[in-house]
Amino acid sequence: MPDVPVIGSRGRVTGTIGxxxxxxxxxxxxxxxxxxxxxxADGQERFENGTQVLVVDFESPRTVYVQRWxxxx
Amino acid sequence: MDxxxxxxxIVGAIILLFILLRTLYKVAEPNEALLISGWGxxxxxxxxxxxxxxxxxxxxxxxxxxxxxxxxxxSLDTRGANLQVSCVTKQGLPVTVRAVVIYKVGDDFxxxxxxxxxxxxxxxxxNDTIHELFAGHLRSIVGGLTIEEMIHNxxxxxxxxxxxxxxxxxxxxxxxxxxxxxxxxxxxxxILNLGxxxxxxxxxxARIAEAQRDQEATQAEQVAAAQKAGAIRESEIKxxxxxxEVDQARAKAGQSGPLAEATARQEVVVQETRAAELEAxxxxxxxxxxxxxxxDARAYDTRTSADAERDAAIAKAQAxxxxxxxxxxxxxxxxxxxxxAEAQATKARxxxxxxxxxxxxxxxxxxxxAQGLAEADAARAKGLAEAEAAKAKGLAEADAxxxxxxxxxxxxxxxxxQQLAERWxxxxxxxxxxxxxxxxxxxLNGADGVSDMFAKALSLGGTxxxxxxxxxxxxxxxxxxxxxxxxxxxxxTTTDLR
Numbered sequence: 001m002p003d004v005p006v007i008g009s010r011g012r013v014t015g016t017i018g019x020x021x022x023x024x025x026x027x028x029x030x031x032x033x034x035x036x037x038x039x040x041a042d043g044q045e046r047f048e049n050g051t052q053v054l055v056v057d058f059e060s061p062r063t064v065y066v067q068r069w070x071x072x073x
Numbered sequence: 074m075d076x077x078x079x080x081x082x083i084v085g086a087i088i089l090l091f092i093l094l095r096t097l098y099k100v101a102e103p104n105e106a107l108l109i110s111g112w113g114x115x116x117x118x119x120x121x122x123x124x125x126x127x128x129x130x131x132x133x134x135x136x137x138x139x140x141x142x143x144x145x146x147x148s149l150d151t152r153g154a155n156l157q158v159s160c161v162t163k164q165g166l167p168v169t170v171r172a173v174v175i176y177k178v179g180d181d182f183x184x185x186x187x188x189x190x191x192x193x194x195x196x197x198x199x200n201d202t203i204h205e206l207f208a209g210h211l212r213s214i215v216g217g218l219t220i221e222e223m224i225h226n227x228x229x230x231x232x233x234x235x236x237x238x239x240x241x242x243x244x245x246x247x248x249x250x251x252x253x254x255x256x257x258x259x260x261x262x263x264i265l266n267l268g269x270x271x272x273x274x275x276x277x278x279a280r281i282a283e284a285q286r287d288q289e290a291t292q293a294e295q296v297a298a299a300q301k302a303g304a305i306r307e308s309e310i311k312x313x314x315x316x317x318e319v320d321q322a323r324a325k326a327g328q329s330g331p332l333a334e335a336t337a338r339q340e341v342v343v344q345e346t347r348a349a350e351l352e353a354x355x356x357x358x359x360x361x362x363x364x365x366x367x368x369d370a371r372a373y374d375t376r377t378s379a380d381a382e383r384d385a386a387i388a389k390a391q392a393x394x395x396x397x398x399x400x401x402x403x404x405x406x407x408x409x410x411x412x413x414a415e416a417q418a419t420k421a422r423x424x425x426x427x428x429x430x431x432x433x434x435x436x437x438x439x440x441x442x443a444q445g446l447a448e449a450d451a452a453r454a455k456g457l458a459e460a461e462a463a464k465a466k467g468l469a470e471a472d473a474x475x476x477x478x479x480x481x482x483x484x485x486x487x488x489x490x491q492q493l494a495e496r497w498x499x500x501x502x503x504x505x506x507x508x509x510x511x512x513x514x515x516x517l518n519g520a521d522g523v524s525d526m527f528a529k530a531l532s533l534g535g536t537x538x539x540x541x542x543x544x545x546x547x548x549x550x551x552x553x554x555x556x557x558x559x560x561x562x563x564x565x566t567t568t569d570l571r
Contacts, residue, residue: 022232024231024235030180034180037235060183061179061187062184062243
């Protein structure tokens, strides 16, 4: 069990995520916001800055895997 | 037991307990993590239990048993490390980059554990380590970027930083908050030159804009100045007009004084003139009464006496003239009477003479008339007689000519000779006429010469005879073909001969 529940949280891309790149996602954790290194969950998708993404996996200590956030409705 | 002592003991016990608790209970500040290691440390997190031999406390307190456990503090504060790195850009340009990297220990337990294992005893030396680490990373970052990208593209820079440092930062349990490039020292002047075209373009556009604005401003100013001048002109014209009116009114007002004065003076002059006239009239009256009237009286006296004298003289002269006239009239009457008598006598004589003359004239006229009539009758009778005689003579001649023509027809020679013989004196006379008009004739060879000449002259007549003969012949020849009986062409020939 991770010390913070980042999986399932929603974040905003602050560094372009894509294949061959180390992206950055800003997440709300521990009452504040922290930046996490981010990679695309499927390995091929590319997310530009400002895109909303969903954290689907976590790798300690500060790496998350994201996919595109699909808003309901 | 003394209650005072009891109270003191209680207080002392409380103080002892406080000091004990103060010594044993460790509290983690918000910016630090407590790392508890030693006896009886219970690791509650399952996934890290096997590896993590210590306890991480953040934001709360924990009781530490002295001697068996130890508590260490790891600062979670932000740290800054200054970097100064000589590196080469992607274009091969040498630059010196001065930067600052802001980093901290990650807030999650994994990062804290990683950092604690590496830096717990050398937290002050962390900056040196980071400096070395980021100097290398910065070289790789700068080597992967162009100067333009470093200057303009922050995203590329941060992306490069993440790409090159992410794994190592995870290993060290650190988080890079930011990396600021403070200065890029460019020995080759690339950046300076890079900015020059843009600076020149900006300067040019600024100058253009300034010139355009200046032009517009100047135009606006000039338009405004022109309008201002127009307004000033209008105003001055109006002011001049008003001033002229004011001057006119003022002049009029100024002239009214002298005008009134002149009018008054004119009145005075009129009155003075009037007075002078009156004085003159008075003087004239005085003169009349004192000088002229006596003079007139004297003149009248003189004139009257002169008139009287003159009338007397005239009357005397008239009387003399009358006398002379009467005498002349008497003389004239006398002469006239005599003349009239003479005239009467002359008239009577003239009339008598005229009557005598008229009677004589009439008698003469009657006589002349009778004589004329008689003469006329005589002349007529004579003319008739002559005419008859001429007629008879003409008929006789005609007969003679006829006979001669007949004779001619028969014997031309004889007729011509006869004619010549008849006419011979006339011919000789005609020949002698040639000498008739000669005043002085000098004959060179005496009487023979004269006879020669006459012979020649007469031979001219002879020649004329010959000519006549030839003519006759010619006529005879023609007369044979024509009718010789017609004397119409013969009579003129004979007339010519004559």
